[in-house]
Amino acid sequence: MSNDIRILVVDDDKEDHLILQEYFSESRIEKNVKFVDNGVKALEYLENITGDEDLPKLIVLDLNMPLLNGSQTLLQLKQNMRFKNIPVIIYSTSESENEKRKCLSFGAIDYMVKPVTMEEGQRMVDKFKTFIA
Amino acid sequence: MKEIVQVKLDNEMDLILAHKRAMKLCEMTGFSLIVQTSIATAISEIARCAIEYGKEAVLVLGIESMGVKKFFKAMIRDKTDFSLRCTEACSFAKRLVDDIEIIRNGKEISITLQQQLNFSGTLTEGKIESFANYFKTEPPVSAYDEIRRKNLQLQELAEKLKESENDYRFLTDTLPLMMFSANTRGIISYSNKWLQDFFGFVPKELSQATWQAVIHPQDFSSFGKDIAYAVAKGTAFNGQYRFRQKSTGNYLWHIITVIPLKNEKEIITRWIGFIVDISAQKQVDQTLKDNRELKEIQQQLFQNQSELQQKVIELNRSNYELEQFAHLASHDLQEPLRKLFFYTDVLKKKYNANLDTSGHNMLNNMTLAAGRMKELISDLLSYSQLQQQKLKFEPVDLNDIINEIIKDLDIIIKEKKATVNIGNLPVLNGHPLRLRQLFTNLISNALKYSKQDTPPVIEVTASIENENILIRVKDNGIGFEEQYREKIFGLFERLHTRDQFPGTGIGLSICKRIVELHNGSIEADSVPNEYAIFSVTLPVTNAVDALIEE
Structure with a gap:
């Protein structure tokens, strides 16, 4: 079974889904992006993919989420043999240096603060796109 | 035989x-x-x-x-x-x-x-x-025999009496109490050895001078009243007084009893008195009392401790709540704010053509309002974090800190044509980031509250006063009225409207907290429209290098 999904966005904020969706549409990659609400759903989604070649090329994790938050999800991903090599970018409203340091030490490849301007949003999505090129 | x-x-x-x-x-x-x-x-x-x-x-x-x-x-x-x-x-x-x-x-x-x-x-x-x-x-064989016998009997009686008196004297001398006997004119006819040893003299009469020599000065007046009353009424009296022991010079508690002896016609013929040492009993009483007081103090201490514990629990809870607040502020409050910024930006850029000038102004005001809120949240967050922090100290050169701050504030300094004079500042044991925050706030305030027509002149100086390091930030700005000296350090306290001077009213509260975390204090002084001085006092133990006076 072939799978077009290349980016998995895990965020409980529906509004952010819509904002990101806008950017992805403009870049015509909306079909390659999957949105889920929280860490539990993200892991479920990944477990259901049978072929390793169908795993996403990038996981974007929000930090503050119900059930399984961003850093907990990150830890579980990094402990799983199949998923540990998938790059993870944390994106969050929090500008806390502590939070950032913690996530990077857990194995995230980047920590991005959620955008407050159109340009910042664009730069962020451009960064995401580099992983599926 | x-x-x-x-x-x-x-x-x-x-x-x-x-x-x-x-x-x-x-x-x-x-x-x-x-x-x-x-x-x-x-x-x-x-x-x-x-x-x-x-x-x-x-x-x-x-x-x-x-x-x-x-x-x-x-x-x-x-x-x-x-x-x-x-x-x-x-x-x-x-x-x-x-x-x-x-x-x-x-x-x-x-x-x-x-x-x-x-x-x-x-x-x-x-x-x-x-x-x-x-x-x-x-029967007597003769008158002579009769007299002879009577004499013999009398002699025997006298011997017995003498023996008996000796017994009594021995008894009274060895009894551990003082005794005396006096006639109605106060002349002492008898006092036992114990009394003579204790007083260190043989009292001759019951006079004021005699009593004054042996009774504690503080007890003397009440004793005098008691005994005068007893003598006037012809009644017995007893009381507790301190008597001076000649051999040690110490006053010991005694109970004294004085009793009138009356003849068959109920006329007083003599007075006899007993003085018994009760200092041991007094000591036990005092010890018991002390123990009781100690117990009370212990109880009080225990109560204070549990109150303190309760306060600590409350404080911890309040700290926890603050932590929760910090978390809320850092995320939940910032989240909608970020969206506000983002959508405003999208509106400005994407829908530019659809808005007239008034619409643009409104969008700008919206951004400014959101900006103020962001500032407020960030200040509150900063303040709440300071509440629970225990700072790690390291040597900090205040000269470096102030120079960095001046660089950061370069734009506004130039804009206001301000002069900043820096004295010789010490190297302190402190938290570099927080000290920087402290002096940034103080210098920013000095620039902010300047007079419109006068370029600001700001002086940052340090000196050692008593056991403290005193660091002063002085300006020539608008100052404030005396009555606000304390108030300006309160949370959300503002002396001016936002239109006059923007700000959250948290800045000086943060300053106060930072100084307190450095075991110091901060004071403000001013003459309105002339100057304001903010004095930070830190214990000299914070000094790493001795301050070199200019």
Whole structure:
């Protein structure tokens, strides 16, 4: 079974889904992006993919989420043999240096603060796109 | 020898008495008249010598048992040896009785005449006892005998009295209490040894001077009143006072009791008093009291501790709540704010053509309002984080810190044409980021609250005063009224409207908190429209390098 999904966005904020969706549409990659609400759903989604070649090329994790938050999800991903090599970018409203340091030490490849301007949003999505090129 | 009767041998009258008694006892023991006369004559011979040459001679008549035999005995003894003057009498007497024996013991001498009784068997102990009783109760043989007997009785009584008085004196002297006895004029007739030893003198009378010498000055006036009342009313009194012990100079607690003694007509004849040491009891009382107080203090301490514990719990909870607030502020409050920024930006850029000038202005105002809120949230977050932080100190060069701040504030300094003069500043033990935040706030304020027509001149100086390092930030700005000196450090306190001076009202609260975290204090001083001085006082222990005075 072939799978077009290349980016998995895990965020409980529906509004952010819509904002990101806008950017992805403009870049015509909306079909390659999957949105889920929280860490539990993200892991479920990944477990259901049978072929390793169908795993996403990038996981974007929000930090503050119900059930399984961003850093907990990150830890579980990094402990799983199949998923540990998938790059993870944390994106969050929090500008806390502590939070950032913690996530990077857990194995995230980047920590991005959620955008407050159109340009910042664009730069962020451009960064995401580099992983599926 | 069982003594039956004695006769003192002082004079001729006694000689007659001795003869009569000897005759009588001989008669009672059953000797014949001839033997009676012989024995009495022999006794009289020796007794005459004793009266003549002795001093305190006594004749003792008695009966001695030796196995089944019994003997009549007459012993004449004296403290001076008169025997050499009566050898003739002795040899004469020897012919009249069975035996005569002379015993010398030191200066004492006794001459004993002995005659065996004829009917020893019939002479029982009871009978011998009855002889003794006879002589006790026999009617006086003469007026002289009567007087003699009375004298003897009186002498015995006197001796007994003396003995008894000695006993009492011994008793009162050894009792561990003080005693005295005084007549109605206060003259002390008796005081025991314990009292004399304790006072260190023998009191002569119950005068004010006597009492003053021994009673504690603080107790004296109440004692004086008590005793004066008792004397006036003729009643007993007792009270507790401190008496001075001469040997140690210490005042010890005593209980004193003074009792009037009255005769049969209810007239007071004497006063007697007892003074008992109760210092041990007082000490126990005091110790008990101390213990009780200690216990109370302990209880109070325990209560304070539990209150403190309760406060700590409350504080922890409040800290936890603050933490929650910090979390909320850092995320949940910022989240909608970020969207506000984002959508405003999208509106401005994407929908630019659809908005007229007024719409643009509104969008700009919206961004400004959101910006103020962001600032507020960030300040609050900063303040709340300061509440719970324990700072790690390291040496911080204040000169570096102030120079960095001036660089950061370069734009506004130029804009305001401000001058910042920096004195010689110390190297402190402190938290670099927080110290930077502190002085950034103070210098920013100095720039912000400047007078419109005067370029700001800001001075940052340091000095050592008493045991403290004093760092002053002084400006020539608008200052503030005296009444706001304390108030300006309060959270959300603002002295001006936002239009005049923008800000959250948290800046100086943060400053105060940072200084407190450095174990110091901050004060503000001002003359309105002339200057404002913010003085940060830190303990000198924070100093790493001694301050070099300019």
